[in-house]
Amino acid sequence: MIFGCKDKSEGNKSDAAPTIKDQQKPNIVFIYTDDLGYGDLSSYGATEVSTPAIDALADEGILFTNAYATAATCTPSRYSLLTGDYAWRKKGTEVARGDESLLIDTKRTTLPGVLKSAGYKTGVVGKWHLGLGDENGPDWNGKISPGPLEIGFDYSYLIPATGDRVPCVFVENHHVVNLDPNDPISVSYKEKIGNWPTGKENPELLTMKPSHGHNHTIVNGISRIGFMQGGKAALWDDETIPMELVDKSKKFINSSKEQPFFLFLSTHDIHVPRVANAMFQGKSGMGPRGDVILQLDWTVNEIVNTLKEQNLLDNTIIIFSSDNGPVIDDGYQDQARELLGNHKPTGGLRGGKYSAYDGGTKVPLIIRWPDGNRKGTVSRALVSQVDFLRTFAALAGVDKVYEDVIDSQNALDVLLGENTIGRTALIQESIRGPLSYIEGEWKYIEPIDGPKLVPWGPIIETGFQMEPQLFHLKNDPNEQENLASKFPYRVIDFKEKLTKLKKSGIAN
Incomplete structure (x- = not known):
């Protein structure tokens, strides 16, 4: 892959970065998994479960140890990734109902829209959870619009929300799949x-x-x-959801290979209800949650093999990451906690899904470049998923200034392994709204009055405290010692910076 330099952007000082010539634009496959923790992969130190296909991506690419989703829950993380803005800037982007209206404004800049403007064919397969339909919500028995096709995707095959929310049907483009009009939903x-x-x-x-x-x-x-x-003929089979998503992904790849394509494959395996296919049931020794981690690895292997078979692997960037941290018991009696053994889904980080602590937002991130760039590299650069919009824009040679994209920065040099520092700072969002601010090796959590544990069942610390919290992440990665009283000037500085970011949107 040959990179040149061009930058006509005036909206972000870091937009000066390598881009590629039109005839060499790589395909992009983004595998975005759900509820996978920092410690759930063998490439990140797990010893009780093995993920060889995902590990192979790390062996052939760059593994990031300091990467963050923007939020500790799925809807805001996905919103941020696709829009380039922190979700807390838009009201109503907390965890969406199953019948929520589309949360992304169809007039705004989006990641798929940017790539589509650069000549990419764009597709999303899997979990959506960003709402569908107009202000009245989705019309399950008619044309479901607006949705992914109205924000830049050419093709979509969706789990509308999550597997534990109704309706339990797939939506392809604008319609429920296999719906019998005589049995309306x-x-x-x-x-x-x-x-x-x-x-x-x-x-x-x-x-x-x-x-x-x-x-x-x-x-x-x-x-x-x-x-x-209603909709009995359209109901999915939980055990074959991964096979269905892989099949639709393969078909998208095969039908798109004559032009650059972007596939956003949003897997559901680790999210409840965890129902492993018969191929994986009982194989992990850790119950359904361990089994579906193996199932996720199978999905990655199937996608990589498809790219190989179609002679596309040498011109495809593969990104693998998660939307938030892990949760063990999240609504079903599946023995996930009882059979956990020595496995540590957060890799020892404090908190988990929903939490203000790093267990909620620090996630795996692996990028395999087609030219073997930085093969086998481990990067400690500070990375946020909010940056993928401007980064992919630069990669695709799109040099337009997007005035409605506030928070995204061009991090192409970071993702290429050329910049080992990464972001100066980033913001995390936990359940019910409190924000954290990370700058360098330090993390500040703004004070909030609320429950100490997630109140509906999971045994996870929320991170809610009436006093400000300050941690030195390099020396204390598990956030055990609150240093706010020892470094009050840092607390004041970070509070002021966070306040300024909330008001001004300056993202540098």
């Missing part, structure tokens, strides 16, 4: 509708029992969040 998140059994009323019908919540409509023996009736 009805959905409610407010009250029970229809006569389908629920986990609360009919626990004897369950093959997987809820541990908290998740006791509404039963689909495939699993009770979900929300009420649903």
Whole structure:
């Protein structure tokens, strides 16, 4: 891959970076997994589970040890990745309902839109959870619009929200897949509708029992969040969801190989309900959560093999990351905690999904470059997923100034391994809104009054404290010693910087 230099942007001083000539634009495959922790992969130190396909990406690319999702939950992380802005700047971007309206403004700049303008064919396959439809929400029995196609994707095949939320159907482009018009879908998140059994009323019908919540409509023996009736022919089979997503990804790759393409493959395996395919059931020794980690590794292997078979691997960038940190018990009795053994999903980091501590947002990030760039490198550069929009824009040779993209920076030199420092600072968002500010080796968590543990069941510290918290991450990566009282000037400095970022949007 040959890189040249060009920069006509005036909107971000770091936009001066390598780009590539049109005829050499690489394909981009972004595998974005759900609820995978910093310590869940053998390439990141896990010893109780093996992930050889993902490890191979690290062996052939760059493994980042200091990379962050923007939030400790999925909806805001995904919003930030696709828009280049922190989700807390937009009201209503907390964890979305299953029938939420589209959260991304169709008029704004997006990552797929940028790549599409550069001649890429763009596709999203898998978990969406960013809402669908207009202000009235999705019309499950008609044309579901706006959605991914209205924000820059050419093709979409979606789990509309999550596997534990109704409706349990796939949506391809603008319509529910396999929907029988004589059996229309009805959905409610407010009250029970229809006569389908629920986990609360009919626990004897369950093959997987809820541990908290998740006791509404039963689909495939699993009770979900929300009420649903109709669409029986369209219901997915939980055990074959990964195979369905891999199949649609392969078809997208095969149909797009005559031009540069961007595939956003958003896997669901680790998110509850964890239902491993028969190929993986019992194989990890750690119960369903361990089994679906093996299943995720299989997915990565299938995608890499497809690229090899189509002679595309040598011109494809593969990015692998997670949307937030891990959670063990998140609504179902699947023995994830009982069978955990010595495995540490956060890699020893404090907190987890939902948390203000690093266990909530510090995630795996692996990038395999097609030219073997920095093969086998481990980078400690500070990286935020909010930067992928401007980074991919630079990669594709797009030099337009995007005035509506506030927070994204061009980090191409960082992702190429040429810059080992990375960002000066970044912001993290935890459940219910409190923000953290990381600058260099230091982290500040703004004070908030709230529960010390996630209140609905998972045994995870929220990080909520009435006093400001300050940690030196290099010396104390597990955030055990609050240094706020010892370094009050840093607390004041970071509080002021965070306040300024909230108001001004200066992202340098």
